[in-house]
Each structure stands twice: as C-alpha cells, then as structure tokens.
Amino acid sequence: MNSRDGFKKTMQVANNGRPIFVPIVYRLAARIEQTPLFDMVSDPTINTNVLEGAFKLLNQDAIITSFDPALEAEVFGCQVEWHDDYDLPAVSGWTDCEFSDVSLENSGRLPLLLEATKRLIQTRGRDVAIVGTMTGPCSLARNVGDNASPDREYPFDEIVALVGGQLTKYAHDLGEVKVDAIIIREDLLGEKYYEEFLTHEKAYTATYATLFNLTRFYNLAGLLMVKGGKVEDLAVIVRKISPGGLILTGQELDESGLNFLKSLSNSQKMAIGLPLPLTDSDKAAARLQVYEDFILKNKPGGFFYTSDGEVPPDISLENLCDIAGRIKGTTEL
Numbered sequence: 001m002n003s004r005d006g007f008k009k010t011m012q013v014a015n016n017g018r019p020i021f022v023p024i025v026y027r028l029a030a031r032i033e034q035t036p037l038f039d040m041v042s043d044p045t046i047n048t049n050v051l052e053g054a055f056k057l058l059n060q061d062a063i064i065t066s067f068d069p070a071l072e073a074e075v076f077g078c079q080v081e082w083h084d085d086y087d088l089p090a091v092s093g094w095t096d097c098e099f100s101d102v103s104l105e106n107s108g109r110l111p112l113l114l115e116a117t118k119r120l121i122q123t124r125g126r127d128v129a130i131v132g133t134m135t136g137p138c139s140l141a142r143n144v145g146d147n148a149s150p151d152r153e154y155p156f157d158e159i160v161a162l163v164g165g166q167l168t169k170y171a172h173d174l175g176e177v178k179v180d181a182i183i184i185r186e187d188l189l190g191e192k193y194y195e196e197f198l199t200h201e202k203a204y205t206a207t208y209a210t211l212f213n214l215t216r217f218y219n220l221a222g223l224l225m226v227k228g229g230k231v232e233d234l235a236v237i238v239r240k241i242s243p244g245g246l247i248l249t250g251q252e253l254d255e256s257g258l259n260f261l262k263s264l265s266n267s268q269k270m271a272i273g274l275p276l277p278l279t280d281s282d283k284a285a286a287r288l289q290v291y292e293d294f295i296l297k298n299k300p301g302g303f304f305y306t307s308d309g310e311v312p313p314d315i316s317l318e319n320l321c322d323i324a325g326r327i328k329g330t331t332e333l
Helices: 003-011 027-032 037-042 044-058 070-076 110-124 137-147 156-177 187-199 201-217 231-241 255-268 281-298 317-328
Strands: 021-024 062-064 078-081 090-094 129-135 181-185 221-227 245-249 271-276 303-310
Touching (some): 021 317, 037 044, 070 156, 129 156, 137 187, 187 221, 231 245, 255 303
Parallel strands (some): 021 303, 062 129, 221 245, 271 303
C-alpha cells in the first residue's frame, strides 16, 4: 500500500498500518527549492516543480497545494503586496467591489493554482495524495463582511451565501481535477470560530451542506481545519455539518482528549489530524510519543499526524526529516 492508499484508508477510518503524515508544507517548499513564493505562484510549471522538489526531500504522505488565505479574498476586492521571498503576501487594502460580478474566473492566481494542481496530480497523484485548500465559509465571510467595500449594503447572511457560492465553484473545480481531499480552513478565526458559527448557524450550515455534498459526490475528503477551542465545542459543530475529517491545530491533547476524539471519529466516520509542534523537536518527539502510545493501544483507523499549522519556512530541515523518518519508519502502511 502506497502513501495515497494509506491516505484513502485513513479518510475511510480504516487504516490498519502506520498513521500517515500530512504536514502543511507550502512556503517551506519554496525555501527548499530556493524559489521566491511570488515566482512559485505565478507560473504553474514552477509551482509544480517546487512542490515536487520538496516532496522528494520530505517524502510526506500528502502534498498540500497551497496555504494562502488571501487567494479567495482577492475575488472580493482584497489587494496584496509581496515583500520577502518566503512570506505570504500582505494585505494592502480593499478596492470597491461589485458583488454581483464576483467570480472566481476574475481571479489572477486561482486558475494558475488549479493548473499546477492538475499537473501535480498527473505526475505524482498515483502514489501520494494531493490535497487542495480553501478558506472556510466562516473565515471568508467574516473577513469580507468586516473589510470589503461592496457596491451596496448587504445583510450578513447574504454575504455568507455569496461567499458560499464562490467556494462551491472552487470545490467543484478541485473535484474536477481529482484532488484526494480539500482542507477547509477555519483555523483563521482561532477560538472565535465556535461563536461565529453559532451566531449565523443557519446560513453557515447551508453552505457547509453544499460543500460537503460536493466533496462526497467527487469521492474526496472534506477536511475541516480549526485552531484551539474546546474539543467538546468542536464536536457540536462537527455533528451539525458532518465533515469528512477534522484537522486540529493549537491543541495539546492528553489521553482523555484522544479518547474523546476516537469516539467522535468512530461515531461520525471521519478522520482526525493530530498536531505536532514541529518547530520544537523535543516537544514534537514528546507529543508524538503520547500519540504513538495511544494509537498502539487503541488502534483508531482514522487518526493521522499533521503539523501544528503551516510548517514555517525557517524550520530546521534536519529536525523535520528526523521526525518524518521516525513516523514513516515505525511500521509499514
């Protein structure tokens, strides 16, 4: 069983081999290949080559195609500036935006990313999972509602619907190029996510229903990524929207928390990504030991390892490769 098979089994909560390792590698890939991030995202060939180059070094079980929260916001008038070679673009302001004309087709970068994703699937998709990302409806709607300059005043639930429509188109495009999963990023709201969801629950639930129905139609995993918060609160949201998986960041989980997540994984038939603080090798090793002990004892078929958020571009590659080697060297998939 190769990495992609292991990923698929994990998403089905049926992985009996070693847990897969899915670190969020994006800007680090540019640094590994010594390519400025702006150059990487401006050319599908360069983008594909950079992600492949990082994969050859790290040999992770899934390749993340992007991790830039400004991508979808640009469709709604967000403007960005590029500074240092390996920094995400900085938001410089918001232009006036005719919301009735908003369309992904007007984006400068998303079509290039889709083309790079398509090429990566053609070259690497047989053996390793290819995972797209998008800003989640709560995070994007709140960003747009707080900052955009629309052509008229919109009720917030209408903004949620507009945002959801564009994200649905993007999910459709990712499904068409045959990614193995989509990470839906609500980590951008941090612990405010729970309150934001409940405040506009009806509108957000309708958007999630469309997104996750689409991911199931394309037979890919829709993974909800969150940061911090009580696992009990996150479980409330999960039971309402039924994602294909949950990626945790900003969490330090003990055996009690892992038991709760195992029950949630089994009852909801969804995978769960456990975060490793990879920037601190000692903490990462200690956290990994806790996870390994629990997994060896309880054999949860949907647990997998990920980084605690994006792996920063200045991380020690030696330490990262050591952790990756420990994970991938324990037992076979």
